[in-house]
Amino acid sequence: PASSLDELVALCKRRGFIFQSSEIYGGLQGVYDYGPLGVELKNNLKQAWWRRNVYERDDMEGLDASVLTHRLVLHYSGHEATFADPMVDNRITKKRYRLDHLLKEQPEEVLKRLYRAMEVEEENLHALVQAMMQAPERAGGAMTAAGVLDPASGEPGDWTPPRYFNMMFKTYVGPVEDEASLAYLRPETAQGIFVNFKNVLDATSRKLPFGIAQIGKAFRNEITPRNFIFRVREFEQMEIEYFVRPGEDEYWHRYWVEERLKWWQEMGLSRENLVPYQQPPEELAHYAKATVDILYRFPHGLEELEGIANRTDFDLGSHTKDQEALGITARVLRNEHSTQRLAYRDPETGKWFVPYVIEPSAGVDRGVLALLAEAFTREELPNGEERIVLKLKPQLAPIKVAVIPLVKNRPEITEYAKRLKARLLALGLGRVLYEDTGNIGKAYRRHDEVGTPFAVTVDYDTIGQSKDGTTRLKDTVTVRDRDTMEQIRLHVDELEGFLRERLRW
Numbered sequence: 001p002a003s004s005l006d007e008l009v010a011l012c013k014r015r016g017f018i019f020q021s022s023e024i025y026g027g028l029q030g031v032y033d034y035g036p037l038g039v040e041l042k043n044n045l046k047q048a049w050w051r052r053n054v055y056e057r058d059d060m061e062g063l064d065a066s067v068l069t070h071r072l073v074l075h076y077s078g079h080e081a082t083f084a085d086p087m088v089d090n091r092i093t094k095k096r097y098r099l100d101h102l103l104k105e106q107p108e109e110v111l112k113r114l115y116r117a118m119e120v121e122e123e124n125l126h127a128l129v130q131a132m133m134q135a136p137e138r139a140g141g142a143m144t145a146a147g148v149l150d151p152a153s154g155e156p157g158d159w160t161p162p163r164y165f166n167m168m169f170k171t172y173v174g175p176v177e178d179e180a181s182l183a184y185l186r187p188e189t190a191q192g193i194f195v196n197f198k199n200v201l202d203a204t205s206r207k208l209p210f211g212i213a214q215i216g217k218a219f220r221n222e223i224t225p226r227n228f229i230f231r232v233r234e235f236e237q238m239e240i241e242y243f244v245r246p247g248e249d250e251y252w253h254r255y256w257v258e259e260r261l262k263w264w265q266e267m268g269l270s271r272e273n274l275v276p277y278q279q280p281p282e283e284l285a286h287y288a289k290a291t292v293d294i295l296y297r298f299p300h301g302l303e304e305l306e307g308i309a310n311r312t313d314f315d316l317g318s319h320t321k322d323q324e325a326l327g328i329t330a331r332v333l334r335n336e337h338s339t340q341r342l343a344y345r346d347p348e349t350g351k352w353f354v355p356y357v358i359e360p361s362a363g364v365d366r367g368v369l370a371l372l373a374e375a376f377t378r379e380e381l382p383n384g385e386e387r388i389v390l391k392l393k394p395q396l397a398p399i400k401v402a403v404i405p406l407v408k409n410r411p412e413i414t415e416y417a418k419r420l421k422a423r424l425l426a427l428g429l430g431r432v433l434y435e436d437t438g439n440i441g442k443a444y445r446r447h448d449e450v451g452t453p454f455a456v457t458v459d460y461d462t463i464g465q466s467k468d469g470t471t472r473l474k475d476t477v478t479v480r481d482r483d484t485m486e487q488i489r490l491h492v493d494e495l496e497g498f499l500r501e502r503l504r505w
């Protein structure tokens with residue numbers, strides 16, 4: 001695996017996986033573009049998720065809701081009031097930080113002084129942040145007195161009182177920029193699922209339990225984006241909202257934690273690097289009854305890859321009309337605008353109730369980063385040279401097969417290779433690349449670095465012009481394996497089965 005983010009960043013840029021957005025103008029902070037190989041890897045990961053969670057199940061529907069979101073959706077969801085991170089400024093350097101991130105980086109003795117100043121008994125960062133946000137004036141002074149260091153300068157700072165910063169991006173819909181036309185870029189895909197609950201239910205006649213799955217962009221104005229594509233301002237999520245009967249929620253919560261852990265392993269992440277973390281009650285979001293995060297050992301540390309929350313009836317309960325009549329258990333805002341009853345009629349008793357929901361929510365970009373980190377391998381070759389090889393699961397590799405003519409000045413060979421490429425492409429296994437650029441050793445090295453599992457070479461034997469004068473090897477090609485670097489010779493008719501066997505899901 002990669003030992004630092006830097007070596008991944010370098011590989012991603014060099015080989016065309018991921019670029020800084022608007023790089024030619026100095027870059028837009030916390031935003032990245034996926035290059036020719038990155039887009040393939042990301043699409044493959046999303047397709048694998050969709051296949052598993054939609055196609056392979058008979059209790060799931062797909063959805064693709066809009067990014068632009070009505071203000072009331074994010075009002076009643078609670079985002080307008082609470083989707084905020086605590087932020088603090090250093091008056092000297094003018095740098096701004098997310099409070100919890102800043103505290104995480106402080107030396108032990110600085111934190112000890114802060115715990116004492118804020119009278120927090122148990123030494124727990126979460127509790128410290130909460131105490132500080134309850135007494136922001138005192139907290140600002142305490143930070144300065146405790147000598148909280150500014151990571152940018154390495155020096156103690158003069159800190160402002162911390163305050164909340166709402167992370168939603170605002171925009172205006174239509175020609176007039178006023179309050180009435182204010183809309184948001186969605187900060188999560190989930191809300192699009194909740195507000196479409198009745199539409200999907202009416203269109204599909206689903207019975208509980210069933211889920212709605214969605215993949216799409218989400219936007220958060222993170223105070224301090226960092227760690228490459230780990231924490232960014234524009235990202236993608238793969239989210240499921242799985243609706244169940246109240247009382248069955250704990251069972252389904254456990255079920256989804258297991259299911260998701262299994263899936264990430266199938267994608268190639270090793271079990272030792274995946275850590276399920278049960279959030280303690282004081283860390284839980286206000287809507288959650290329980291949350292298990294799946295943490296991954298990223299090169300920069302053990303951090304969240306996916307969160308699986310039991311959100312009870314909070315979401316549908318927040319957005320439904322007739323709230324009183326439905327006996328909602330979660331504490332929700334009184335909804336005075338909704339025109340739909342987001343509830344379920346029990347087919348046996350005829351009674352209406354609001355389903356509970358289990359939400360497995362994964363970050364696509366964090367998934368891509370985890371896959372790259374896990375796959376990155378430096379190997380010493382027998383001849384003393386080193387090679388970098390990206391040991392991605394073959395199904396996820398950006399390029400599945402490279403078809404390479406041994407020489408590029410022999411039309412029989414290049415034409416054969418082009419025909420073969422078309423034939424392999426028709427198998428529908430993903431991207432197959434015809435490549436006649438430069439020497440074959442270099443091509444192998446490049447394909448190792450981008451994780452291409454198979455390189456197929458068309459040579460003189462293939463066209464029936466073997467050195468020994470026979471046509472014994474006509475229509476055979478060599479297949480090189482990325483991981484073992486071994487080459488075998490196969491008849492092209494066998495090649496199809498060989499590749500299908502190794503590249504199908």
Ligand code: ATP
Nearest residue numbers: 222230231232235304305306307361362363365366
């Ligand atoms: P964090 O605590 O790291 O800020 P979160 O708990 O706010 O994340 P959720 O709201 O649970 O994240 O979002 C679900 C998933 O979306 C996360 O597990 C993560 O994979 C992804 N995600 C959230 N914020 C970002 C971001 N800024 N950049 C990239 N991915 C993100």
